[in-house]
Amino acid sequence: xxxxxxxxxxxxxxxxxxxxxxxxxxxxxxxxxxxxxxxxxxxxxxxxxxxxxxxxxxxxxxxxxxxxxxxxxxxxxxxxxxxxxxxxxxxxxxxxxxxxxxxxxxxxxxxxxxxxxxxxxxxxxxxxxxxxxxxxxxxxxxxxxxxxxxxxxxxxxxxxxxxxxxxxxxxxxxxxxxxxxxxxxxxxxxxxxxxxxxxxxxxxxxxxxxxxxxxxxxxxxxxxxxxxxxxxxxxxxxxxxxxxxxxxxxxxxxxxxxxxxxxxxxxxxxxxxxxxxxxxxxxxxxxxxxxxxxxxxxxxxxxxxxxxxxxxxxxxxxxxxxxxxxxxxxxxxxxxxxxxxxxxx
Numbered sequence: 001x002x003x004x005x006x007x008x009x010x011x012x013x014x015x016x017x018x019x020x021x022x023x024x025x026x027x028x029x030x031x032x033x034x035x036x037x038x039x040x041x042x043x044x045x046x047x048x049x050x051x052x053x054x055x056x057x058x059x060x061x062x063x064x065x066x067x068x069x070x071x072x073x074x075x076x077x078x079x080x081x082x083x084x085x086x087x088x089x090x091x092x093x094x095x096x097x098x099x100x101x102x103x104x105x106x107x108x109x110x111x112x113x114x115x116x117x118x119x120x121x122x123x124x125x126x127x128x129x130x131x132x133x134x135x136x137x138x139x140x141x142x143x144x145x146x147x148x149x150x151x152x153x154x155x156x157x158x159x160x161x162x163x164x165x166x167x168x169x170x171x172x173x174x175x176x177x178x179x180x181x182x183x184x185x186x187x188x189x190x191x192x193x194x195x196x197x198x199x200x201x202x203x204x205x206x207x208x209x210x211x212x213x214x215x216x217x218x219x220x221x222x223x224x225x226x227x228x229x230x231x232x233x234x235x236x237x238x239x240x241x242x243x244x245x246x247x248x249x250x251x252x253x254x255x256x257x258x259x260x261x262x263x264x265x266x267x268x269x270x271x272x273x274x275x276x277x278x279x280x281x282x283x284x285x286x287x288x289x290x291x292x293x294x295x296x297x298x299x300x301x302x303x304x305x306x307x308x309x310x311x312x313x314x315x316x317x318x319x320x321x322x323x324x325x326x327x328x329x330x331x332x333x334x335x336x337x338x339x340x341x342x343x344x345x
Contacts, residue, residue: 010039059212108147138177173200222250240276244299
């Protein structure tokens with residue numbers, strides 16, 4: 001970042017903000033941007049555009065949009081600011097369709113508050129045990145948010161159970177934690193992930209306050225799908241189907257993701273099917289994002305064309321160790337080569 005005639009301390013804050021962002025320490029990044037702006041460089045539109053990106057990553061869309069409005073007043077034709085504003089408006093609209101926040105304003109019942117108080121440890125861990133799950137909040141959040149999270153998990157249990165025809169046979173351990181701007185390397189989740197399923201569901205979010213309920217809902221849905229696929233396919237599900245199902249069920253695709261997919265098609269950069277079948281954790285960052293988008297689009301096509309009954313049949317076939325090429329032919333009566341966006345072989 002090159003900013004002429006900028007206070008050295010402000011420049012230092014902006015450099016640290018960029019570094020913190022790359023380390024997924026978004027709250028810390030925001031704090032450095034704001035500290036730098038107090039010292040100068042308020043006339044530089046790209047500082048506000050970068051600050052908006054940090055706010056976007058913690059789900060503070062309205063604040064991000066306000067920063068972009070400042071950037072566009074300073075430089076009305078900024079392609080970066082215009083692109084980010086369109087993307088954030090799309091993301092905000094997408095997440096707002098997942099749940100109606102008005103349905104989650106009702107305060108928790110006294111019985112729940114009493115149970116929560118009894119299960120809160122001296123380390124600020126809040127624990128809720130249910131028939132379907134065991135929720136541990138590793139970071140302190142309000143009883144209202146804990147209650148709403150429990151309601152969302154119950155909704156996911158019912159909706160996804162009906163969708164995929166599978167319900168966990170034992171309560172699912174779920175852990176959520178606010179990284180709160182600290183280095184992600186200190187946590188057990190990989191730096192690029194917001195959640196994982198490894199027998200239990202673990203989620204990490206980064207915010208200075210309460211987690212954004214709609215984002216939490218999407219993350220929970222994503223990992224719950226992985227849980228159900230684990231039970232349905234017994235470990236025989238290829239990565240593209242596993243991740244594609246999880247992502248397509250969790251939330252709609254963003255317009256920016258669809259545009260990136262179109263660009264990959266036009267420039268013949270679709271990933272080969274063999275690569276999509278390997279664990280995405282083994283892919284380089286260069287290919288990982290496209291792998292998620294491409295896999296989501298493939299599964300989205302399969303769901304729209306054949307419906308979830310055929311998806312369940314496909315998973316059932318895979319559970320018996322039937323190769324994916326054969327299982328697709330048996331479930332959909334078409335070859336793998338006939339599936340759009342499957343890439344090269």
